[in-house]
Amino acid sequence: MPALSTITRFYGAAQVAALDRRVIDEFGIPGFDLMHRAADAGFQALCGRWPEADRLAVVCGPGNNGGDGFLIAARGLASAMTVRVWFPGNPERLTGDAHRAYQAFMRAGGVLTDSSAEALADADVAVDALLGTGLGRPLAGDFLAAVQAINRAGEQGAGVLAVDIPSGLDADTGAIWGEAVRADVTATFIGAKLGLVTGAGPAHAGEVTLHELEAPDRAYADMPWLASQPDDTWLAAALPRRRRDAHKGDHGHVLCVGGNTGMGGAARLAAEAALRVGAGLVSVATRGGQAAAMTQARPELMCRDMTAAADLDALLDRATVVAIGPGLGTDNWARDLLERVLMSDRPLVVDADALNVIAENRPPARDNWIITPHPGEAGRLLGCATADVQADRPAAAAALAERYSAMAVLKGAGTLIADRRGELWVSTAGNPGMAVGGMGDLLTGTIAGLLAQGIDPATAAVAGVCLHGRAADRAAADGERGLLPSDCLAPLRALANPASS
Ligand SMILES: NC(=O)C1=CN([C@@H]2O[C@H](COP(=O)(O)OP(=O)(O)OC[C@H]3O[C@@H](n4cnc5c(N)ncnc54)[C@H](O)[C@@H]3O)[C@@H](O)[C@H]2O)[C@@H](O)CC1
Ligand SMILES: [K+]
Incomplete structure (x- = not known):
């Protein structure tokens, strides 16, 4: 059974x-x-x-x-x-x-x-x-x-x-x-x-x-079938192999853009998740005054204060993948950075306030991106109520993928992942302890970290959702209440190394 x-x-x-x-x-x-x-x-x-x-x-x-x-x-x-x-x-x-x-x-x-x-x-x-x-x-x-x-x-x-x-x-x-x-x-x-x-x-x-x-x-x-769930064998095969002679440049460079005033932790969580699933380098572009503390707390991160949106260009040039949204906010600083990011040809993982700003405008003309809305953000992106999204989540996920020409990750219990051709995946991993601020940031970073290592967008999105939910299930062994996104970082690392986990 x-x-x-x-x-x-x-x-x-x-x-x-x-x-x-x-x-x-x-x-x-x-x-x-x-x-x-x-x-x-x-x-x-x-x-x-x-x-x-x-x-x-x-x-x-x-x-x-x-x-x-x-x-x-x-x-x-x-x-x-x-x-x-x-x-x-x-x-x-x-x-x-x-x-x-x-x-x-x-x-x-x-x-x-x-x-x-x-x-x-x-x-x-x-x-x-x-x-x-x-x-x-x-x-x-x-x-x-x-x-x-x-x-x-x-x-x-x-x-x-x-x-x-x-x-x-x-x-x-x-x-x-x-x-x-x-x-x-x-x-x-x-x-x-x-x-x-x-x-x-x-x-x-x-x-x-x-x-x-x-x-x-x-x-x-x-x-x-309507949707498939990857098994352990699929997940192990999906994760990138490391050559014995690998160097950090082989594993991609993630640029996390976000962390507006008072929300630096969101960008940091996304960035750490990218590191824990194996990204070779991770930079953070954040609001003025936060970079120093972020680097001090996690010295592996390369953090830069963004005083002007143009400061981003040099970082974008060096990035393999850009994750934008965690703690971004919707003020002019945030909008200018988002505009810059959307103009670049880098593959993107887009979440949170970046999605809210995008929802106000016409879908950007791009197709190398992954969007990760929760049902409220999905409703804004589709121009409907959250309840309409929840009334038919598979259809909403497919509509997001089609309308935005993206891989769409529709979060919430039983996260769904849809591609533009109408293929659907589901993850049964995860628990109610995940209903806490910062969990979405962790997912954004997880997917970006996988994508940066050369995995195709569909595989990165599906594997990222599975790893994220499974990591939270392991971390919830001590109880769902009080589970913190940062508790999931160690399990995330273990699960990203299937032979040793
Ligand atoms: N040979 C089979 O087809 C098998 C079927 N099985 C069982 O059969 C079920 C499916 O059987 P059915 O297709 O007969 O469907 P259901 O047993 O779900 O019921 C359909 C009936 O309910 C009525 N109905 C639908 N919505 C209603 C509502 N809101 N208020 C009042 N009445 C409503 C319909 O008019 C119809 O008469 C499965 O869920 C499963 O439990 C199992 O016995 C396994 C084998
Ligand atoms: K029943």
Whole structure:
């Protein structure tokens, strides 16, 4: 049963439905057998997480997700558990495998309750089998009330198992259709859904386990996916090799531009990250009066106060890659520097206030750059609200890449990386401890440091996001609360040296 971090392909509802059909039609495994396998997997996940569970509440919906739920309920009865099941409407109207599952539940001695609240009262574990990948409209009426009742039960101490995907969560985007179940565990079937790992997905799905239900490997061949996640082998191969006779000039020179008054730390964090992932030289162009202290604190950095934007030209000439944005601000000093940087032909990594200034104007005419907005910055770049970005993060990432002719990194839970051709990557690494000032600066520097070593922009962006999230996960071993970006520098270095990490 693969853990989330090892899953490499994430599908949407349509692709998983096509996989289901392929397994049934081309490989001759009846749909009802698949449903039994799903129920076995779901029930095992339940017993594994809550071995003492005695009272089960199962909320079943009108499609095959509900069918899975009825078969899980039947397994609970067979294990001598107290099982209460609620179904909205008349179950005799169910069709196909879901109806067969309902009949199997009734034959096992099952009875239905009159309301979801009645089913959930005193439950040890609530099983959410209301809606799966067939979710097609916002939740309302009994369905909405049932989701709210499941969430209340969870708040009052019941465990919550989501079958396939938390009801109300969009399998493709990780957006919520009105309201969604907040699960402790999600047992997902056939293929991992992208919506489980991006946007609201991670906060609603809890721990995700993938159960392929013995679908043959050949069923997955040439089936398109929405996003892929690099594995360890990919990451190790992506990182640049060092020759024994290497010298510092072989590993690129990153110029970090930023650190306006009072925000020098942002530029310094980006610069240190670039060094820790192996950039040969790192310069910082910062606001007057800050360079000396920065050099003193980290002597490997070459820091220069920028009194006039023209001072930047000599530094730009020597740079392999420019990272601009961390602590930049939006005043005239910042705008002049950004204008200068955008005029240069150097590959860029652009973040934070540099993105906010760019959003005010027409997209610059360039294509050798990586932009790393959080959802708020992405909204400004796309001329829409943050909520619109979060409502369809994969589409927003693709739109950013296309509109700005850039590699686009859309940050936030389940960071997405998109290229101009519509290819999408996702990272499941990272944790809520990363919601702290300076984390984005660290990512900017990480990507710039990799890019400076001669890696192509797509690889640098994807590998940078993975290293950054994994470094934060290692640093969070001591707790997510209070995690500092600078805590991630040592793990970042270890992860950038895979043979020794
Ligand atoms: N053979 C298969 O196809 C398998 C399917 N499996 C399960 O089947 C699920 C997909 O089944 P379905 O395609 O039947 O889809 P669902 O079970 O998600 O439900 C679709 C039904 O819900 C209704 N619906 C959609 N949105 C609604 C809303 N907001 N309020 C009220 N009703 C709404 C639809 O009109 C339709 O009747 C998967 O998530 C998975 O749990 C598993 O059993 C594995 C095998
Ligand atoms: K569900």
